[in-house]
Amino acid sequence: MYILFDIGGTNIRVAASPDGSTYGEPITFSTPEKFDEGIERIVDAANILRSGIAVSASAGGVKGPVNPKEGVLLHPPNLPNWKDKPLKERLEKEFxxxxxxxNDTAIVGLGEAVAGGGKGHAIVAYVTVSTGANGVRIVDGKLDRNAYGFEIGHHIINWNEKTQCTCSDTPTWQHPEAFITGSAFERRFVKKPYEITDEKIWDESARILAVVLHNVIMFWSPECIVIGGSMIIGTNGPVIPLDRAQTYLQHMVTIFPKIPKIVPAELGAFGGLHGALALIRSKLEEIV
Structure with a gap:
């Protein structure tokens, strides 16, 4: 029995896989502010789902930078009381x-690469633009190696001016996350993104997204880019027009003969659970 979890800033999902290939209906609950309560709720949900069957392994993602070896949250932006807490150690003791x-983006990206929009491609870049922005590179169905995860929403796109970003208490050289995310829209325009109907704002966002995708292509050289998040595929109102971003991108990429395939994410809210299952499979293969 494998236990899968997806710890977001708002909700936590826990699911069980009896065979390592599929999983059943997840249990979803609000993310507790306190770490100990979060662990307790995850374990309670897992115990319900496994019905007394021993756990062979568990995996999942959590919002913010993570030390994958130690399983410690380094700087969780929406979970301050979870910072520096031994998530991996506590769950290993319980299970x-x-x-x-x-990182949750890494796990969702892995899920999209093996079971979603990137399925069938050897080198996949996953990019998400939602409340925040981030991305991950997946090669041959496995997360690309890294020291502290990936934080592409905080690469610098303008070093001539500074803007407030979520990663710092003081303004930084300009990052994509400070312009095209849901939190950036609320800060810049004092409105929810779905309330904004000004085409110029959405066009500017498409141009910035194109810069992000250009840099992803230059850094990671993917065969396919899967792009998700509520600012791209949301259903509550206007979103960043991906087709317009691709038009801008066509004129930006000059060193490669063509841009890679760009597709929307397919797995929705369950990408993290698919990714957790894929992570377990890849990690157990390494152990063997």
Whole structure:
């Protein structure tokens, strides 16, 4: 029995896989502010789902930078009381089984690469633009190696001016996350993104997204880019027009003969659970 979890800033999902290939209906609950309560709720949900069957391994993602080896949250932006807490250690003690933890974007991206929009491609870049912005590179169905995860929403796109970003208490050289995310829209325009109907704002966002995608292509050289998040595929109102971003991108990429395939994410809210299952499979293969 494998236990899968997806720890977001708002909700936590826990699911069980009896065979390592599929999983059943997840249990979803609001993310507790306190770390100990969060662990307790995850374990309670897992115990319900496994019905007394021993846990062989567990895996999942959590919002913010993570030390994958130690399974410690380094700077969770929406979970300050979870910072520096031993997530991996606590769950391993509770489950008496190995636990694998990584950044939530990385896990969702892995899920999209193996079971969603990137399926069938050897080198996949996943990019998400939602409340925040981030991305991950997946090669041959496995997360690309890294020291502290990936934080592409905080690469610098303008070093001539500074703007307030979520990663710092003081203004930084300009990052994509400070312009095209949901939190950036609320700060810049004092409105929810779905309330904004000014085409110029959405066109500017498409141009900035194109810059982000250009840099992803230059840094990671993917065969396919899967792009998700509420600012791209949301259903509550206007979103960043991906087709317009691709038009801008066509004129930006000059060193490669063509841009890679760009597709929307397919797995929705369950990408993290698919990714957790894929992470377990890849980690157990390494152990063997």
């Amino acid at each position: 008496s089984a190995p636990v694998f933890v990584d």
